[in-house]
Amino acid sequence: MKKLLSNWITQALLFLIVLGLTAYVSQVINDVLPPYVLTIGLFIGINLIMALGLNLITGVTGQLSIGHAAFMSIGAYASAIATVNYHIPFLLGVLIGGLVAGFVGIIIGFPTLRLTGDYLAIATLGFAEIVRVVFTNLKITNGAIGFLGIEGSTTFPIVMTIAVLTVCAMVWLENSRNGRAMLAIREDEVASSAVGINTTLYKIQAFAIGSVCAGVGGALFAHTTTFIQPTDFGFLKSVDILSIVVLGGLGSIPGTIIGAIVLTAAPEVLRPLANYRMMVYGILLIVIMIFRPYGLMGGVNLRQAVRRALMWPRKKQAGRGE
Amino acid sequence: MNNLMQQLINGLALGSIYALIALGYTMVYGIIGMINFAYGEIYMFGAYSGLVLALSNYVNVYVALLGATLITMVLGVVIERIAYKPLRRSSRLSALISAIGVSIFLSSLMVRLKGPNTRGFPKLFENKIFQIGSFQITIYQIVIIGVAGLLMLGLHLFINYSKTGRAMRACSQDQDAAKLMGVNVDRVVSITFAIGSGLAGAAGVLAGIYFNAVQPYMGLMAGLKAFAAAVLGGIGSVPGAMIGGLMIGMAEILGVTVNLSQYKDAFAFTILILVLLFKPSGIMGRKVNKKV
Secondary structure, X not given: OHHHHHOHHHHHHHHHHHHHHHHHHHHHHHHHOOHHHHHHHHHHHHHHHHHHHHHHHHHHXXXXXXXXXXXXXXXXXXXXXXXXXXXXXXXXXXXXXXXXHHHHHHHHHHHHOOOOHHHHHHHHHHHHHHHHHHHHHOOOOOHHHOEOOOOXXXXXXXXXXXXXXXXXXXXXXXXXXXXXXXXXXXXXHHHHHHOOOOHHHHHHHHHHHHHHHHHHHHHHHHHHHOOEOHXXXXXXXXXXXXXXXXXXXXXXXXXXXXXXXXXXXXXXXXXXXXXXXXXXXXXXXXXXXXXXXXXXXXXXXXXXXXXXHHHHHHHHHHOOOO | OHHHHHHHHXXXXXXXXXXXXXXXXXXXXXXXXXOOOOHHHHHHHHHHHHHHHHHOOOOOHHHHHHHHHHHHHHHHHHHHHHHHHHHOOOOHHHHHHHHHHHHHHXXXXXXXXXXXXOEOOOOOOOOOEEEEOOEEEEHHHHHHHHHHHHHHHHHHHHHHHOHHHHHHHHHHHXXXXXXXXXXXXXXXXXXXXXXXXXXXXXXXXXXXXXXXXXXXXXXXXXXXXXXXXXXXXXXXXXXXXXXXXXXXXXXXXXXXXXXXXHHHHHHHHXXXXXXXXXXXXXXXXOOOOXXX
């Protein structure tokens, strides 16, 4: 079984089956659930795609970035310009959004990734603010008034399929040579460069892939809301995405999924509290951090946990008292 | 040339406000190595406290300033005890998220208390314009620069010549060693938070008077720029924060002078990134060599 799974043809087949199944199931769900729930599900998917990208940068490679919304906005505007001004099909527009964001990520990555820790964080924050101000003043983005008339082509099945695709890609990446190099950089940059890992290359790789995810998320976002303006992508948006990653548990893909679900749904679930909603949300962040400083799934190895849960009764029978 | 001189004075006034907030960031970072993102909201709280006090008719500007400073000092200590102290031993990121939680809580609390609209600040004293040579300076600017200058001088004396100040410097160098020498680290951290928050509160009142506008989300941008100022000057360094704040204020005003006012908010960050790229530890920061 293990040997079979490591065969790339089997992997590819499995991947295609999962993808097809997702498309089918989400289509069925799309027909059943009410639009309100679907919209929440849609935003969970979009946030998940972007958070997985940030998880690769911050969680796996350990480079703190608090300007993720900048790449989201680049993807959103690029795809909106592509579909509205140049009449490019929607899915191609999403791809363009992702690629443009990734390209900018590489350009920004070269100088800024020489910085470490908090300095990198503040540089990415500064970059995000610059991008926002530039979008506010450009003609093609229609400035502060906002970009109107985008077609609402994003649907629940599309978002879910792309989200599952991203999850699969991230799992595959983490188990690859590149992913291990990224993990090594997070654990100790000096040591990993000493054993011959090209740290700059892998950091930029992580940054670029993360930016592509943000760009795709932004493109989907633009085609959901049909109207985007620079203030949609401010500092608080970056914070939203970062809180998903940190709350779920840095570097943990299941954690990121849970984080995306909890934090996207929380403001909606808290809606009955009306005006106290954001206050409760703030307190929620503090309380979770105090009681689970490494995130909800931080330090939990899911594979091990599942195995242990299955093994538990047998272990007891064997009488191995620990 | 005259115009330039005039703009430098405007920049000095704006920069003093940024410098006051930046001091809080830099002091806390110097001692416990965390970024307290909630400072912008403490600044906003200071502005509102000043507004409430000023509206009560009985107080003059100095009482309002003092009252707001005291209120924000208490607020800062309470926040530290509740939201940061349990996280002091865990990773930097969790403390950062907790700080973001605090800042969301404070700004939405203020929306609840005072409404989301921008409010004017009552005139605490008549504005006068002094003509000095060919440029002019308003009494508001004199008060802002004067108060900020006094506070910074006081802080400098406190840190360098008082016993508590010495304890603070000891903690920023080596917390464990300071503890062994009998320094009560928890108390020092609380005092640091109190001082930093008090300065931010005072800055809030000054900004309220200067811009004649107070609103619940004013802290976000001011906080980010002040943080940029702290990093620019070299985070952890007190004189660095003052220099960084003044530089950011000047740069913003100069940007407006050369007709790029729509890019105003980007100036601070562009300068920041450029400085970081060439001198990552900031202007006055010490370079820390990483040991393996």
